[in-house]
Amino acid sequence: MSRATLGWIILGWIGxxxxxxxxxxxxxxxxxxxxxxxxxxxVLGLKGAWWLLPILTPLLIALRPLxxxxxxxxxxxxxxxxxxxxxxxxxxxxxxxxxxxxxxxxKNLFGAPGPKQAxxxxxxxxxxxxxxxxxCHGVAxxxxxxxxxxxxxxxxxxxxxxxxxxFFPVSTILASAFADNAGNxxxxxxxxxxxxxxxxxxxxxxxxLRCGVAWNTLFLGLLVAFGTTLLGxxxxxxxxxxxxxxxxxxxxxxxxxxxTPPFVIGLALILLFGRSGxxxxxxxEWFGIPRSRWIYGLPGVFIAxxxxxxxxxxxxLIGVVQGISPTLEEASQTLRAKSWTTFAxxxxxxxxxxxxxxxxxxxxxxxxxFGNPLVLGGNYEVLSTKIFFAVVGAQQDQGRAAVLSIVLLxxxxxxxxxxxxWLGKKVYTTVTGKGDAGISLPLPRRVAIAxxxxxxxxxxxxxxxxxxIVIGGFVRSMGRDYTPTLDHxxxxxxxxxxxxxxxxxxxxxxxxxxxxxxxxxxxxxxAVIGILTAYLLxxxxxxxxxxxxxxxxxxxxxxxxxxxVSYILAFNVPPIEITGTGFVLVMCFVFRNMPxxxxxxxxxxxxxxKSLDEASLxxxxxxxxxxxxxxxxxxxxxxxASLVYSFVRAMTAVSAVIFxxxxxxxxxxxxxxxxxxxGEFGLAIAYSTVLILVMLVxxxxxxxxxxERRLGRRSVSTNTNPIAVQAAP
Numbered sequence: 001m002s003r004a005t006l007g008w009i010i011l012g013w014i015g016x017x018x019x020x021x022x023x024x025x026x027x028x029x030x031x032x033x034x035x036x037x038x039x040x041x042x043v044l045g046l047k048g049a050w051w052l053l054p055i056l057t058p059l060l061i062a063l064r065p066l067x068x069x070x071x072x073x074x075x076x077x078x079x080x081x082x083x084x085x086x087x088x089x090x091x092x093x094x095x096x097x098x099x100x101x102x103x104x105x106x107k108n109l110f111g112a113p114g115p116k117q118a119x120x121x122x123x124x125x126x127x128x129x130x131x132x133x134x135x136c137h138g139v140a141x142x143x144x145x146x147x148x149x150x151x152x153x154x155x156x157x158x159x160x161x162x163x164x165x166x167f168f169p170v171s172t173i174l175a176s177a178f179a180d181n182a183g184n185x186x187x188x189x190x191x192x193x194x195x196x197x198x199x200x201x202x203x204x205x206x207x208x209l210r211c212g213v214a215w216n217t218l219f220l221g222l223l224v225a226f227g228t229t230l231l232g233x234x235x236x237x238x239x240x241x242x243x244x245x246x247x248x249x250x251x252x253x254x255x256x257x258x259x260t261p262p263f264v265i266g267l268a269l270i271l272l273f274g275r276s277g278x279x280x281x282x283x284x285e286w287f288g289i290p291r292s293r294w295i296y297g298l299p300g301v302f303i304a305x306x307x308x309x310x311x312x313x314x315x316x317l318i319g320v321v322q323g324i325s326p327t328l329e330e331a332s333q334t335l336r337a338k339s340w341t342t343f344a345x346x347x348x349x350x351x352x353x354x355x356x357x358x359x360x361x362x363x364x365x366x367x368x369x370f371g372n373p374l375v376l377g378g379n380y381e382v383l384s385t386k387i388f389f390a391v392v393g394a395q396q397d398q399g400r401a402a403v404l405s406i407v408l409l410x411x412x413x414x415x416x417x418x419x420x421x422w423l424g425k426k427v428y429t430t431v432t433g434k435g436d437a438g439i440s441l442p443l444p445r446r447v448a449i450a451x452x453x454x455x456x457x458x459x460x461x462x463x464x465x466x467x468x469i470v471i472g473g474f475v476r477s478m479g480r481d482y483t484p485t486l487d488h489x490x491x492x493x494x495x496x497x498x499x500x501x502x503x504x505x506x507x508x509x510x511x512x513x514x515x516x517x518x519x520x521x522x523x524x525x526x527a528v529i530g531i532l533t534a535y536l537l538x539x540x541x542x543x544x545x546x547x548x549x550x551x552x553x554x555x556x557x558x559x560x561x562x563x564x565v566s567y568i569l570a571f572n573v574p575p576i577e578i579t580g581t582g583f584v585l586v587m588c589f590v591f592r593n594m595p596x597x598x599x600x601x602x603x604x605x606x607x608x609x610k611s612l613d614e615a616s617l618x619x620x621x622x623x624x625x626x627x628x629x630x631x632x633x634x635x636x637x638x639x640x641a642s643l644v645y646s647f648v649r650a651m652t653a654v655s656a657v658i659f660x661x662x663x664x665x666x667x668x669x670x671x672x673x674x675x676x677x678x679g680e681f682g683l684a685i686a687y688s689t690v691l692i693l694v695m696l697v698x699x700x701x702x703x704x705x706x707x708e709r710r711l712g713r714r715s716v717s718t719n720t721n722p723i724a725v726q727a728a729p
Contacts, residue, residue, distance in 0.1 A: 001065045001074055004149060005137040008130045009062045012085070015126030016055060017042040022118040024581070041123055051092045051115060055127065058085035062134055075141035082135025089128050093120065093575030119577025132160055144542075150623040151540055155548075158533055162551045165591045169570035170558055177402035193403040210379065214407050217383040220298065221366040221411070224305045228362035229355060231306065232313025234454040236321045241443050242451075253459035256466060258311035258645070259695035261652045261672050261688045265304050266375030267681065268468045269295055271478055278468070296378030304372040307462065309365045313358035315645060316600045319637025320354030323607040329441045339444040353606040356419045357599040363415050364556050364595070367408055370655050383408050388561045388655070398565075405562050409554070416550055473686035488686035508671060508687050515668040516694070518582060519650035522589040526646035527639055529590065530597020534638070535631060537598070538605040539613060549598075556595040560655025563592060568659055582665050585657060589650040597642030604638040605631075636706050643702045648695050 021041040045052035062081035065074035095102055100113030107114065120128070136156040140149040177193075180186040193199075203209035210216075238244050239251050257265060272279050273295040283289040294300075324347060332342040370384035377385060383404050390401035443451065472478040476485050492508035536542075537549055555563055567588055571578045578584045608631070616626040632639070654669035661670050668691060675684040 001078070002137065002141075002149070005078060005134060005141075008133045008137065009059075012059055012062070012127050012130030012134065015123045015130060016040065016059060019123035019126060020121045021052065021123040023121045024578070024583075041127065049115070049117070051096060051117075054092075055085065055088050058082070058088065058131065071141065075138045078134055078138030078141065082131045082133075082138055085131030086128065086135065089124065089131070090575075092117075093124075097574045117574060119574040124575075132156055145540060148623050150627075151536070154532055155536055155540070155542060158529060158536070159548060159551075161529065162548075162554075162591070164576070165587050166551060166555045169563070169566035170554060172570045173398070173562060173566040174402050174405060176398050177406055179399060181399070189399065190403060193400050194406070199404070199407065210381070213381045213383055213386050213404075214411075216298075216381060217367055217408070218411060220301060220305070220380075220382060221363045223302055224309060224366035225359045225363035227302070227306050228309045228313040229317075229358045231310045231454060231458055232315075232317045232358055233321075233351075233355070234451040234458075235310075235314045236317040237443060237447070237451045238455055239318055240321045241440055242448060244452075250455060250459055253462045256311075256462060256692070257307040259648045259652065259692050259699070260308070260469075261654075261669055261691055263371055263375055263654075263673065263676055264469055264685065264688045265307050265465065266300075266372050267676070267685070268465045268472075269300060269304055269376065271468050271472065272465065273300075293378070296376055297380040300376035300378070301373050301380060301382075304376055305366050305369060307465065308369070308372065309362050310458075312361050312365060312596060312645065315596075315641035316358045316361065316603055317351070317354045319600065319604045319641065320351055320607065322637060323604060324350050324440070326440050333441070339441070340446060342441070343444050343447055350607075352423060353603045356423050357603045360415055360419050361596060361599055364412055364553065367411055368556065368558065368560065370561060384561075384655075391561055391565055401562060401565075405558055408558065412553060412556075413550065416553060469685055469692075470689060472682060473689045476682065478681060478685070488682040489690070491683060492687050493690065508668070508690075511666045511668045511671040512690075514582075514665050515651055518585050518589065518665065518667070519647050521582075522586045522593070522650045523643050523647035525586070526590045526593045527597055527642040530594045530642045530646075531601045531632075531635060531639060532627075533594070533598045534601025534605055535627060538602055539610065552598045553595050555591045560592065560653065561658070563588065563656045564659035579660065580662050585660055585665055585667070588656055588660060589646065589653065592653070592656055593642075593646040593649045596645045597638065600638040600641040601635060604635055608634050636708060640703055640706050643706070644699050647698055647702070651691060651695055 018040055020039060021044055022039075039047070041049075041052045041055060045056070058081040061077060061084065064077040064081075069077075095106060096115050096117050098116060098118065100116050101107045101110065133153055133156070136153040137149050139145075139156075140147050140152040145151040145155070178185060178187055178190045180189055197212065199212045199214050201209075201212040202215065204211035204215075235250065239247055244250065271277050274280060275291045275293060277295075280291050284291055295303075328346050328350070329342050332346045333339070337345070368384060370382075370388050373380070373382045373385045374388070387401045387404045387408075390397045390404065442448070468478075473488055474484055474486070475482045476487070490506075492506050493512075494504075494506040496503045496505045533552055537545065542548075558566075567584060568579055570576070571584055578587075612630055612634075613626055616630045617623070621629070652669060654667075654673055657667050658670055658673070661667050668687065672684045672687055675681075675687070
């Protein structure tokens with residue numbers, strides 16, 4: 001038995017015998033004090049909680065290898081202890097609840113109401129974790145994953161987290177798709193809602209009527225995926241392959257939309273292009289073009305989502321473009337290929353993992369977005385808004401929301417399959433550890449011109465949108481009274497001096513501090529889990545790998561509103577009671593944002609030759625050491641992408657947390673939504689402006705802390721004008 005295995009066995013005993021088994025806060029369930037809240041599992045079992053005593057058996061079994069035996073026999077005992085311990089904790093957790101037995105069959109068999117218990121506490125959580133890792137160590141001892149306990153433990157822990165915080169809550173609400181309003185199993189109602197004409201109708205092809213909401217969503221998702229991938233590629237090429245003088249400003253313009261709170265981009269577009277917007281007024285007064293409501297509908301939602309999701313494609317693609325070795329391009333030109341031929345046949349194909357992942361993320365983000373369609377959708381309905389109103393609107397039809405969520409999942413699964421089919425089994429490795437010439441080739445003239453023509457106008461448009469946002473915070477009423485004022489900032493962020501020191505009396509401070517705390521906790525967790533998952537998916541082979549990979553995308557595909565409701569349904573009762581805590585917000589953000597870290601990590605790892613890992617392992621390094629000293633330094637672009645995206649999304653997300661916030665953990669976005677609903681647009685924009693500045697500082701700090709990936713290459717001279725390079729068209 002290894003020391004690590006023994007350590008987890010000891011921790012399992014500590015969790016069972018010493019730590020409180022129930023509740024993370026003894027004051028959270030005062031009415032259940034008679035049901036042993038506050039005592040350890042062993043003490044409570046001896047006092048009458050008989051269902052906790054069987055857990056003692058696997059803890060004793062885990063100690064059996066200490067008496068001596070063969071390595072294989074010891075591994076079998078450890079595996080048996082881990083499996084039995086997990087099974088017992090899950091069994092007692094899901095069969096006994098706050099009001100007794102949770103299944104009718106048990107009530108009929110043993111009598112109602114039965115024993116009662118609260119949710120898992122520190123002791124139960126530590127004991128369950130110990131059993132899981134004991135099982136993983138035993139599996140490694142049996143030779144799985146070449147006997148590497150780090151790999152088996154990583155797979156086990158991540159799979160367990162995905163099951164608990166993705167599959168469990170999502171399956172809870174999706175199960176309601178097959179139930180009627182009384183909760184009875186009703187598959188016919190599911191099929192009736194699934195094939196409804198409002199979902200799949202094609203009336204728009206033959207009449208002036210609207211198409212079904214599923215086709216609207218699919219069409220918008222494809223448009224946004226293509227648009228964001230194209231814009232992200234243009235920005236990435238300029239940032240990495242040109243000597244553009246204002247490269248830093250261009251990168252800032254490409255990232256700004258991702259740090260913008262919800263509804264603000266939509267509000268800015270309305271202030272620009274609405275009937276009373278600045279551009280509409282100019283076009284009418286100067287050119288006689290009549291005012292219209294064209295911004296409401298598909299065009300407005302498309303533009304807003306392009307603004308919001310292009311940064312995701314850029315963050316994924318910049319690391320991929322940087323990772324392409326110049327050696328292959330130089331070999332092509334040595335064979336007398338023209339620069340355009342080299343780009344089209346060598347460079348672009350090597351970008352396929354990044355392009356595929358950027359397209360997938362843009363498509364899934366568009367499907368799950370509900371803030372922009374809610375503000376700008378008009379008569380153009382999409383699945384996310386229909387689900388939102390089915391959950392919180394007058395319909396109160398949870399079953400319909402679940403059916404529409406299944407349609408979204410089907411679209412996501414289809415996109416996931418198409419991405420794998422497009423990438424195939426080809427090899428995209430370019431970072432091998434071998435020396436190269438060092439300098440990336442300049443872009444072909446037509447590619448450079450196309451990149452500039454695509455990126456610069458979009459960056460200027462982004463500037464115009466943000467000028468409107470900034471102005472809105474410093475005037476009394478945007479569109480009505482342009483008198484300069486700081487009243488909005490003072491109302492939100494007033495600081496007063498009292499006898500005991502400074503007093504933060506502004507109305508926004510509480511939500512601001514809570515948001516920063518939750519974002520600062522969730523961002524590193526998201527990056528760690530996301531990058532580790534990407535490493536396992538690209539460097540290891542194990543059963544159920546495809547299902548495991550799709551599971552990482554599941555919460556990303558479900559609209560945030562549904563995720564929020566599913567967390568309430570799943571985590572408001574035993575065995576896991578965490579609603580109303582900051583922990584549920586952190587976990588919600590971690591598993592909502594993890595797919596970006598996973599996809600970015602996969603795209604980057606696809607370029608790194610496995611021989612680098614194998615060389616480290618051959619020299620005697622453990623997998624954890626190889627991961628820390630070889631792989632992670634080469635994954636810095638993916639780490640930055642994951643940290644930036646997860647921190648920013650935690651600061652700006654609204655749909656997933658609007659049902660999870662409490663008085664103690666009121667998030668900034670819910671405060672902004674409240675101000676928008678109250679018509680206080682100036683206050684909402686002022687708060688958004690402060691959040692944007694805070695996130696810019698955080699992004700700069702993340703980039704400085706992580707640093708840049710060094711591939712041993714020389715930099716391209718900054719005075720090189722890529723358009724003037726004498727290269728064949």
